[in-house]
Amino acid sequence: MDLILVNLIDGLVTGLLLFMLSAGLTLIFSMMGVLNFAHASFYMLGAYFAFQISLALGFWMGLLLAPLIVGVLGAGVERYGLRRVHQYGHVPELIFTFGLALLIEELVQFIWGKNQMPYAAPEILQFTAFSIAGNSIPAYKIFMIFISVAIFIGLLWVLTRTRVGMIIQAALTYPKTVEALGHNVPLIFMGVFGVGTALAGVAGVIAGPVLGTFPGMAFVLGSIVFVTIVIGGLGSLWGALVASLMIGWITTFSKAYNLRMEDLLTTLGFTKPEAIADSPWRDLWSITSPQIADILPYILMVLILIFRPYGLFGKRGV
Amino acid sequence: MSDQITTDPTKPAQRMRAGSMVLPLTPWLIAAVALLILPFIFTNNSAITIMNQMAITIIFALAYNMLLGQGGMLSFGHAVYAGVGGFACMHIINATDFFANLPLPLLPIFGGLFGMGLATIVGSFSTRKAGTVFAMISLGVGELIAACSVIIVAFFGGEEGISGDRTYGLPFFGVEFLQQIEVYYLIAAWLMISAVLMYLYSRTPMGRMANAVRDNPERAEFLGYSARWVRFYSFVASGFFAGIAGALFAINYEILTEENLNTTQSGIILLVTFLGGVGFFFGPIIGAIVFTLVQTVLSLQTELWAFYLGMIFVATVMFFPGGLAGLIMMHVPAWRLGKLGHLAWPYLKTLGGGLIGCLGAAALIEMIFHLRHASIGDHEMTLFWTTFDSHTVLPWIIAGAVTVIGFAICRATAPAMVEAWNEANAASKVTT
């Protein structure tokens, strides 16, 4: 029972972190129709910038400045790259962000080298917040939850309670009309792209110390972010939240409990072959849930796309 | 464009010729001859290995372009069809008792069939929609199968993969495929066969309708064709040729591993195809040649090859969405007018300047990299066959100056080049 609670907290942290990435991505997608492949790369840039800043000015300045820099960079990418490619259609846009992801990874290696950076949580947060049955919950995790929730509430507030939010929501569905009403849609696009990437930057800043700051960090997270927003339904902020938490908990729980395929198959009435070592099905029998935990989201996504192509909360088809 | 209109369309005979898609034989003959004599020019084994790799990539990229260029379907997991075809062939090679009488040169057919089989299964649900749904399903399925490769050891052999010996069977007309050169001709033959078949496929009703569905699926539905089935058949056909590429990989390297299936491989083939140009049949061929050279040859010269490749790729998407093939085909009107020669000198000035600038910039990048990452005391670096001390000012001044001068020339002569370009193409409008 205690372990369930601990796993719920861990899954929540993973899920919220994923949400910070998927929130920006889903906003960008629903507005511009671009699946930004480089989104996780901005997350990585956030972590690296924050590390570099933290060397000089400390962790908190990193938390403040790095997302800003990432956001400005993101806006620049939209303004000088994506907008240009936009005229060629969606496929080149997607391919552009794909190339950008490659380039950013190479750039990071060029500047910071290939090793993991010693980027650590600030001293003030390096203590155990509380323990549940011998499992300590580090204060930093509580801090991560706090930041993500604050960002979610802030985002929701901006989108539903402010004029800018109204315009953005309108531009999501009727970009032409909004443009006709005299709003500078390209500027809104640039802004949303900047904010979206800045959110990814925040995620990078706070995830860097826990998940490691290394050149492969974007690749590890890259496609799972798409999976999240596809499951949640493209363009839906709530969908992104629900899907992020779902993925967070599914992966956490399937890692935390050793469910074995053997048990499942036996329950279903199959009998384990005698000579299991020579059976072509031996690998099927030996699968355990931690082994496949990280591919469960992909299975989920494919199933959702087959049976409900617009995702859990999506209003229109992808 | 001009001379197409000047064909007199009122004469049926001429119409027939203009409209018919008779296989233009000359390029294919040139290609075949080139494939035949290339090993006599590059005799060493490593060149042949690189050419084998190139040929395999070409087949794979052409197969991929059946989806992306002709069918408008963006796949992020196409490597699995090539990979599974290759794995299946490796199992056939290893099952010597059973397949001892199967001559090696016929093996790619089986690779193709396995790739096609998997594509049939996946395509049955992934091709219902195009666009993002298709792309995301392809990504999901790609990740799943790649992940399976380390879980299902019986088939995929875990991270070590599975290997075999291609000389398993009886000699095929006295050829045992011991030497690279023999394998080269086998692959070259399959390259010709596959390329011709894929070209012909694009000329069949299915190939034409794939284009139609790409451009406008809704309209195609009102022509009696189910967009979904058109996509499905394109997907299956593409899976077949991808499987052939996988089988040739198995024959050439005698090993298949997880890297034949993973998303990196799928991403590379997307990159190759787009770099070459999706709009033309021969685009992926150019892409595959350039990419293989960059990957195997440039990577011998510099650690930063992937960085340069990323820059080339992003620049291509931004400035030449038609890829290298698009760039070449831009010159067809001028060539038809016989004015291509007029462009040579302006090109030489501007692009030459640009090239010098790029080399200078590359030199600067290399020097920064050396300064930052080389060992202390290791001040010597070799660049463009010159060895110098990267910690002195002079090389920096030279490289900087070369960069600035190169780009300055490029910039100064650019208007002249644009003018020359317009002039070379403008005449065509006068004749129409």
Added chain:
Amino acid sequence: MRTSTTLGLAAALTLTVSAFAASADTIKIAFIDPLSGPFAGTGVNGLHQYEFAAEELVNKQGGVLDGDMFEIVAFDNKISPKESLIQLQVAIDQGIRYIAQGNSSGVASALTEAIEKHNRRNPDDRVLFLNYSAVDPALTNDKCNFWHFRFDANADIKMDALTDVIAGDDSIQKVYIIGQDYSFGKAVSSAAVRFLGEKRPDIEIVGNELHPIGKVKDFTPYSRKIVAAEADAIITGNWGADMLGLGKSVLENGYEGPIFTYYAAADGITAAFGETGEGSLRLVAEGQINPPANDRAAAYYEAFKAKYPDGNISQARITNVIEMLAKAINEAGTATDVVPVAYALAGMEHENMWGGKVMMREIDHQLIQDVHIHAHTGNDVTFDYDNSGFGIKVEETVTMAAADSATTCEMDRP
């Protein structure tokens, strides 16, 4: 294929091929390892160790034979088996006879098979495979061949030594085994179960699991299980980001016992663990860095640090590769015919610079050497890793580990 591109290809190929005009009096060793991509850090550091060893231990001593010099030629295999095979072909074409590789057992097994086939098919330009780091036991068992020599202790030997130490510690009652889901992770796990069962049947294995390699973002759920299982010790074969992620996560989440590892040092990992790892991390490896075994080793390490201040000697065995190869070439009297060189290497005994003796076992070409259990610590380390103030220090030593262990190797000798 258009003619213009064919011409371009011609130009490019001639360019590269001519760039490698071989000079006569050097003996080239092809170093085929990742120099770009995520594992480039390890690869580049290995390359530096090779270059330094060749320079210090051979070239400055006057070379081999009649003054022939060693030269290390680097090839980037991007840790891909396919690229490795291409680079192997390029290396062979350049007339290189010695292939050194270490990172990834997958690449090593691709290479050893390819080399075996190449040597069978091309008896005129055979090559030797000097494996300095790939530790999959299969390479000197089922997959062994005459051309392959392993200079690192394999996973079984290391586990043998490791379990000796665990067996001697009565406070360890419960062990948790966790590893990456691939051949090496599985090899570590099965060896651990086997040796613990033999040496300390009373130890309970409270967990034995595999996780996807390189894909786990957050190790917290695994740490929870380990803590919940009340393990006294963890055994893991993880490396790279997986090692760091797992280690930091278990320590953060309340685990306090020892973590027995294979690869928890250098390449940024020592620095990243820093203070956190003190007292917990144990590492099984050959090569005694701290305290320095003798003055020669200390001087060698200092000279290396002077040349590569950011580098680490994390693969001490590389000096054995170079010294033993030089000795074998001298003994064989030729560097071009690798068969006598291989015969000279097989069975060779050698004084290890890092202390003790080593012996290349003839039966399976596995180097038998001292295996140490190191502790990750910041106290009295003469040579730290990653310039972090932390390093590894020998705690216990198993002399000539597993010298008479069994092997299934049956090699054909020419």
Added chain:
Amino acid sequence: MTAALELAALKKSFGKTEIIRGVGLSIGQGERHAIIGPNGAGKSTLFNLITGRFPQTEGTIRLHGQDLAGKAPFEINRMGLSRSFQITNIFPKMTVFENVRCSLLWSMGYRYNFWSMVGRSRALTEGADAILEQINLTARRDLPAGVLSYAEQRALEIGITIAGGADVIMLDEPTAGMSHSETDYIVDLIRTVTVGKTLVMVEHDMGVVFGLADQISVLVYGEIIATGTPEAVRANPRVQEAYLGTALEDH
């Protein structure tokens, strides 16, 4: 003789809004039938229901007596119904000739054929060229369709629509957005290419409607309020009131 197209009690709702509220209509073989009505009357929705783009909520649609319920657009097309679109809907990257040839493929029996070369078929080439002649685009034959002028693209679309040999042709505002001379040109074109076929069209331009149609139905707020010859409809007071009234409000 069964009617070419027969609609009975057809209804369509989007959410709670009912757009088509019980339409019954019978269009005979060879008839030229125009559906007119003010903006928002549901003309395009009706079109999309008939051609299988949307499923109907209630009612039946019969083509030559066969029920179309649950049929996909391509199946309806194979049963002999072809349509054009309000917004130009061609294959912009393919040549004009290719556009027409593609529309011939199914009816010439090629289906999902991947073993014969389209270029080798004399029948295909000549058929496509004949249609190009008909729609006067022979001179544009090898240009990408996307570069044609607007009127030419509309003509091409009509060419694509008729090429498949369907006997029921549905045109959705074929002259929308055209100048007078262009409109006249297209009207002539439609008249010649649909000889002997059943024509159903939605149109705003009354000149076009009265010039082309034998029968006119007036659709207002999802219901047909009148059907008859142009003269009869013109004289119908309800039409006068409902249609002209709203039409005046519009402008």
